[in-house]
Amino acid sequence: MSVALAQVNVSPCEVSNGTGFLESVREGNRIFGSSRHRNSRFSCLGGSRTKNGRIFSVRSAIVATPGGEMTTMTSEQKVYDVVLKQAALVKRQLRSTDELEVKPDIPIPGNLDLLSEAYDRCSEVCAEYAKTFYLGTLLMTPERRKAIWAIYVWCRRTDELVDGPNASHITPQALDRWEDRLEDVFNGRPFDMLDAALSDTVSNFPVDIQPFRDMIEGMRMDLRKSRYRNFDELYLYCYYVAGTVGLMSVPIMGIDPESKATTESVYNAALALGIANQLTNILRDVGEDARRGRVYLPQDELAQAGLSDEDIFAGRVTDKWRIFMKKQIQRARKFFDEAEKGVTELSGASRWPVWASLLLYRKILDEIEANDYNNFTRRAYVSKPKKFIALPIAYAKSLVPPTSTRTLSPLS
C-alpha cells in the first residue's frame, strides 16, 4: 500500500509548536484547539491466578456457546482473544531475521520530503511529551523509532479528544468520525501530516487496525462512564486505553529471531505492560481524577474495604485506605511481573527502552508507598536521580538474551 501524500491536508495549525501538540483535531471541518493537558494518559488483577499462571478476573459477561448454552466470559478472556488474533496475524513477519523487517519504500516523487517532515513532527511531539521514552526510542533502528513515534502521536491525539481541554465538546459522533479517519489512515488516505506518518508506518509494519479501534472504544467508555463496578470492568477499560498500546508496539519492536517464546506470550506480556502502566497511572492520579468527578477504582473492592466515593472525595488517608491501596499496588505489580517475562524476547534494540519505561513506571508505585498512600493531594513521581539510576539497570537487563527454550506458554 502506498501512502497518497497528495491527499494530505497540511494546515499550519496542525504543526506542533513544542508547547502543545494537538493544535487541531478536526471534527468534520471543525478544528478543536487544544493545549497540553497534565492529566493526559499518554506522555503507557483482583482476580486470582490460575494454575497456568494467568490471572483471571472475576466479573463476566454472558455469551452463548456454539451449542447455544449460556456461559460467562470475563473481560480478560475477551481481551485474550484479541491477543491471540494479533499474534496469529503477524507471526511470520515478527520473527524475520531481517533486521529492518520493513517492506521496501515505495518512492512517491515529491512527497518523500513531506513524509520525512511528518515523522520529524512526530518525533518532536514524542520528545516533548514522553521525554524518557523518547530517549529510549533513539536506540532503536531508524525505521522502528519513526514508526513508534507515529503510533505514539496517534494515541496521544486520541487521548486528547476526551482528556484535553476540549473534552466537553467531544461527542460519540466525533469519535465515530475519528474512527472513520483511522480507517482512511489504514487505507492509505491520510487526512493530515501526522496521519500520513501513521499511514506510512502501517504500510511498512504488520500493524493491525483492531487495537487502534479498541483504543477509540476506550475513549467512548470514558465519555459514558465515570465508575467501574468491579475489576473486570476496569480491566476492560485498561485494555482499551493502554493494553492496546502494547499490542500496537510489538509488530514495530519485533521479536528476537533467537527467541523460542511463543508470539502469543510476547503479546500477552505487552498487554500486561499496558495494563500495569494504566493501573499505576490510576493509583497515582486518584485525587486528580476525583476532582474531575471520576473514580477509576473497583467499586466492589472499595465497599469491601469499608470505603466509598465520599471517602475519596474527602481525600482521607485512613488505615482502611492504606490497606485498600496496598492491595491495588500489589495487583499492579503482578502485571509488571507478567510484562517482564516478555521484554527479554523482544528484538535487541527494543529491549532497553521498554525496560527503562517499565522500571520507571513501576517505581511510581514505590513512590505512592513512600507518600504513605496519600494519592489525594500528593502526586507520586520518580525523581531525576532515581531515573538516572534506573537507566543503566535497564541497559544491563536489555543485554540478557531471549530464552533459548520454550519457557513461556501462550497462557503464561
Ligand SMILES: CC(C)=CCC/C(C)=C/CC/C(C)=C/CC/C(C)=C/COP(=O)(O)OP(=O)(O)O
Ligand atoms: C513488554 C513487551 C513484550 C512489549 C512492550 C510493549 C509496550 C511498549 C507496552 C507499553 C504500553 C504503554 C506505554 C501504555 C501506555 C499506558 C500509560 C498509562 C501511559 C501513561 O501516559 P501519560 O498519562 O501521558 O503518562 P504520565 O501522566 O505519567 O506522563
